[in-house]
Amino acid sequence: MKRQAIITAALVLLLAVPVASQDSDYPVVVVDYRELRLVPEDLTALTTISPQFTGNHALSDLLSDNDTLFWEPLGGSDRNFSANSSVSSFAVIQINETGFYETIIGLSPDNQTLEWVAFLNSSVSANFSTIVVAATDFFAEDGRYWGLCEEIAVLPGHLLGFDMDYVWRLTFHLMVESERWALLLDSSGFILDTQYSQIPCQTCYEYSLLITGAAIVTALVVLALVVMWIKRHQ
Numbered sequence: 001m002k003r004q005a006i007i008t009a010a011l012v013l014l015l016a017v018p019v020a021s022q023d024s025d026y027p028v029v030v031v032d033y034r035e036l037r038l039v040p041e042d043l044t045a046l047t048t049i050s051p052q053f054t055g056n057h058a059l060s061d062l063l064s065d066n067d068t069l070f071w072e073p074l075g076g077s078d079r080n081f082s083a084n085s086s087v088s089s090f091a092v093i094q095i096n097e098t099g100f101y102e103t104i105i106g107l108s109p110d111n112q113t114l115e116w117v118a119f120l121n122s123s124v125s126a127n128f129s130t131i132v133v134a135a136t137d138f139f140a141e142d143g144r145y146w147g148l149c150e151e152i153a154v155l156p157g158h159l160l161g162f163d164m165d166y167v168w169r170l171t172f173h174l175m176v177e178s179e180r181w182a183l184l185l186d187s188s189g190f191i192l193d194t195q196y197s198q199i200p201c202q203t204c205y206e207y208s209l210l211i212t213g214a215a216i217v218t219a220l221v222v223l224a225l226v227v228m229w230i231k232r233h234q
Contacts (some may be wrong), residue, residue: 026148027069029097031132038095039150039173040069046090050111058117062103067094072153079104079118081156081165087115093153100128102154120154124166127187134189135170139181148173150180160184162192173199 026037043063046053053059062068070093078084087106094101102120107113131152139146151171157164168185182195 027066029095032129034132034136036132036136036149037147038069038152039148041071041151043068043071043092046071046092049090050107052105052107052112052114056114059105059114062092062094065094067096067101069093069095070151070153072151072155074104074156075159076109077156077159079106079116081158083156083158085109091120091153091155095152100125100152121166124154124187127168127189130189131168131170131185131187134185134191135172135183138183138191138194139172139174144174144177146172147175151182167192 026039029036029038046063053063072091072093074081074089074091076083076085076087077089078087079089086109088109088111089104089106092103092105094103102125104118104120106115106118108115136146149170150173151169153169155167155169157167160167160169162184164186166187168187169182170185171180171182173180178199180197180199183191184193184195185191
């Protein structure tokens, strides 16, 4: 009987391991006691936009850095985030335990020539902790967990229709609710707007299959143990 119980426990643990490992694949940073599980974007897409992202040593190193997680096209925006049709710019975002860093890359309008590389104003990036607290409070106040963070970026206000230089955008995937939320905040942490969509929860579906599979296996093993116990005591 003890041997069967050990087998049962082992089967349940084996089925649970994929759930734990999948949940731990993403990098995690803690900001003011708030844990953010970050889902890195596919950075290889940038290499199809411009040869500079592979041909320029500084840019290729930036994309290969483990702390580089997100990127965002900024359209015709200069290094100060003002509208400028003579440039095509991109933001590349790095996040680690020391803070938030955004590199602004200015290319020619045809994306073939590197014009300049600049960095987000330090007075803006210094508000990272304030922004994270405000964004996570938005969900916590409703008794929900903010789940996976799919993007954090500082964008030019003119791109989003706001009369301000900088706007923070944070995108979260609330896995339990199968929802995606994009929060737009100013540099003080005030929420300017929210964008919500219901999404198919593929990960939740996979989790459900794993949990269902574990339950079925457990039930079958328990049933077998009961049958064996009945036969032994007849």
